[in-house]
Amino acid sequence: MTIADHMLVGEVGFMAWRSSDAFKDRSPALEISERVRHEFSIFPASTSGDVHVAELDGVIAGWAARDGARDYVSDLWVHPDHQGMGVGKALVLHMLELISADGHPLARIDTHASNAGAIRLYERCGFAIVWRGIEFSTSMGIDLEKVHMETALP
Secondary structure, rough: OHHOOOOHHHHHHHHHHHHOOOOOOOOHHHHHHHHHHHHHHHHHHHHHEEEEEEEEEEEEEEEEEOOOOEEEEEEEOOOOOHHOHHHHHHHHHEEEEEHHHHHOEEEEEEEEEOOOHHHHHHHOOOOOOEEEEEEOOOOOOOOEEEEEEEEEOO
């Protein structure tokens, strides 16, 4: 991935984050939004994990990452212009294949508790909520209500 790709991946992530159901009731404060934009801009170059990109007609439509534990999907972001086209599902299923191929018996993913669209997607891909509670978001600098989800792998 080139530096230009890193910037595009970061921008796709930020646009998806900003448009998510997690903020339908209120927009995050400007300083939080700028902090998150910065975190997305540096993530592709700074991650020690792997980033998998989905393209449609040569354009980055979305991406997923495993940063940290190898059974954990740390990131899944689809640009708002490409949501509802199967990009997110394809990325989730691809990540599940990778995690299964690594020999893990289950896969994990987290999201904002109010991100109904993401939760529906993950449930359609076999995930179930195993925990709901408050966690501190390092990238946002605030406490958030989150869900942890898991699925058993073949």
